[in-house]
Amino acid sequence: MGEFELIRRYFSPLAGQSRAASLVLGPGDDCAIERVAPGNELVFSVDTLVEGGHFPAGYNPEHLGWRSLAVAASDLAAMGAQPVCFTLALTLPEASPEWLEHFSRGLSRASRAFGLELAGGDTTRGPLTLTLQVHGEVPAGGAILRSGAAEDDYVCVSGTLGEAGAALDYLDAVSPSEDEQAVLERYHAPVPRLDLGMALQGLASAAIDISDGLLADLGHILEASGVGAQLDPRAVPVSSAVARLKGEEEALRLALEAGDDYELCVAVPRGAWDSLPDTVRTQLTIIGKVVSGSGITGIEAAPVAGGYDHFGSK
Amino acid sequence: MGEFELIRRYFSPLAGQSRAASLVLGPGDDCAIERVAPGNELVFSVDTLVEGGHFPAGYNPEHLGWRSLAVAASDLAAMGAQPVCFTLALTLPEASPEWLEHFSRGLSRASRAFGLELAGGDTTRGPLTLTLQVHGEVPAGGAILRSGAAEDDYVCVSGTLGEAGAALDYLDAVSPSEDEQAVLERYHAPVPRLDLGMALQGLASAAIDISDGLLADLGHILEASGVGAQLDPRAVPVSSAVARLKGEEEALRLALEAGDDYELCVAVPRGAWDSLPDTVRTQLTIIGKVVSGSGITGIEAAPVAGGYDHFGSK
DSSP: OOHHHHHHHHHGGGTTSSOOTTEEEOBTBSSEEEOOOTTEEEEEEEEEEEBTTTBOTTOOHHHHHHHHHHHHHHHHHHHTOEEEEEEEEEEESSOOHHHHHHHHHHHHHHHHHHTOEEEEEEEEESSOEEEEEEEEEEETTOOOOGGGOOTTOEEEEESOBSHHHHHGGGTTOSSOOHHHHHHHHHHHSOOOOHHHHHHTTTTOSEEEEOSSOHHHHHHHHHHHHTOEEEEOGGGSOBOHHHHHHHOHHHHHHHHHHOOOOOOEEEEEOHHHHHHSOHHHHTTEEEEEEEESSSEEESOOSOOOOOSSOOOOOO | OOHHHHHHHHHGGGTTSSOOTTEEEOBTBSSEEEOOOTTEEEEEEEEEEEBTTTBOTTOOHHHHHHHHHHHHHHHHHHHTOEEEEEEEEEEESSOOHHHHHHHHHHHHHHHHHHTOEEEEEEEEESSOEEEEEEEEEEETTOOOOSTTOOTTOEEEEESOBSHHHHHGGGTTOSSOOHHHHHHHHHHHSOOOOHHHHHHTTTTOSEEEEOSSOHHHHHHHHHHHHTOEEEEOGGGSOBOHHHHHHHOHHHHHHHHHHOOOOOOEEEEEOHHHHHHSOHHHHTTEEEEEEEESSSEEESOOSOOOOOSSOOOOOO
C-alpha cells in the first residue's frame, strides 16, 4: 500500500460522517463544493499548529487530532456560526500508520462532536504542521463581530479560566492527581462553545474566543469596538482545581493571562441580558462592564500572550 | 513595531484590493464572512507548499508569493470556477521585513491577476510552510468534475507541457539563455487557466489541472470516470524551447511526466467540441480519445510523479 493509500484509509471515514447536506462534494476532486443555505452567509477561519510551538514535540497524536479541530472550531463559536465542514492541510515528516491511526481517531471524534465534516485537504512531507480551515454558516448579517461592544454592556466569560494554562506544568506528569488530571483534560481536549455561540446570536454585541488569554482577547474586542472595560477581578471565574494546585493569586493570574481555554468572552447589552434564556445565562459570568475610553481598568496585571512565541496570529 | 504589526503592514493591502462584493468581512475578526451568490455553489481547495520540497530552500520570495497562489488557483480553473478569495496560513522561521516585502509583492500581483482577494489567514513561527485555500463559485451543479469523462470524448490539453519540469535544471543558472529563461518563467510564474476553465463549464465532461504530470493527472480523470484513454504521442504539445534545450525525446518525456505546468487536461464530448468558441478551441490540443477499459494506451512511458517525495497529495 502506498503512502497515499495509507493516508486515505485513515481519513476517508471522516468524510461524509456528519452527512452535512450542504457539502455537495467532499475530498477526491480538485476542489470540494459546498452549498450555502439561501439567506445564510459562509463564515470561515484558518488556524495553524506547529510542533514545538503550539504543542510539544512528540505530543499524543489522538489529543492533537481533537485539539487541532477544537482550536479552529472555537473561532466559529465566537461568531455564533453553525459548523458545517473543514479542510485539513497536514505536513508530516513520515506517514507512520500508528501516528495516523491515533491522530485520525482524535480528529474523527472531534469531527462528530462539533458537527464538522472533512471536506478536503492536502498532505505533504515536512516538519509536523497542521493547518485547519473551518466553515460555518450564519443568517446574513447575523455574525457576532468583535466590533459591536458599546458602553454599559456587560463583559461576560463562559466557564472557568486558567486550566489549560496551568496544565502546561503537568504535561509530563506520570501519575497526575485528580486536580492535575482535570486541568490536563482542558488542555488536551478543549470543547469549543459552539452551542453557546449560536445561542448568543442576535443577543451578544461582540464576542471572541479566549485563545491568547482573557486580557489579551478582551483587548481585541475593546480595540475593535473603540471602547474600554472596567473589570472586577473578584468576579473572574477562577478554576477551583487551579486554585488548589497553584494558590488563589496564581490561579487569578492564569485566568487573566493564560491562553488555550477556548471559552468565550462576550459583551451583552444590559437589556439583552435579561432576555437570555436561563440555559445560556448560567453558562456566563459577568466580570465587568464596557466603558468609554480604551483599555482595561480594575485589574493590575498586564496582558501577556501565551507561552508560544508566535506572530500574534489571532 | 511588533512582528504582528509588521506582518499586517505587508498583507493588509491585499485585503480589499479586488473589492469582491461577495467578501462581506475580510481579515481581522475571528472569522471572515463570504456571501455566495444565489444559485451558486462555493468551490474550494487547499494546497500546502513546504520549503525544500515544493520549492528550493532560499527560493526567491517574490516568485514564491506568485507561485503559491497560482498553484492553489489552478484547482479553481480545473473546476471551471470563478475566483473569489483566499486564505493564507504562513509559517515563517522569522519575520524578515525584506522577505515579507518581496513575498507580499508577488502574492499581491497574483491576487490582482487572478481576482482572488485575501480573506484571512494565520501567521505562525516555524519551518517555512505555506497553506493557501482558494474560494470560487460555480452555478449550482455546474462544476467540472474528474468523473464525467465518457467513451469517445476527446482528450485535450491546454498550452504546451514540460517547461516547468525542464526548468528544474536551470534554477541556479547565472545567465540563462533565452530558452532557459522561457522555461524558468513557467516554473516561477505559472498562470492558472482560470478563463479557460470558466469557458469550458457546461462543455467539458471532465477536467484536472496538470500539477503532477500529464500521465499521472489524466490517470486521475480516467480512474474517477471508470474509462481509459488512447493517446497519440505525436499530438502532445511539446515545448519548442524544451525541445531545443533537451532534444525531442526528452522534451516529450517531460511533457508526459513532469509536473508544475498548471495547464488543464480536459475531456470534451465530440459534439461539444464543434460548439466550442474559436477562442477556446485554439487554446486546446486534442491528444487522444477516451476509450472503454482503464489506463492509458499509445504511450510507452510510465506515469511518474514529480520530483518531490510528497504523499500523492493531489
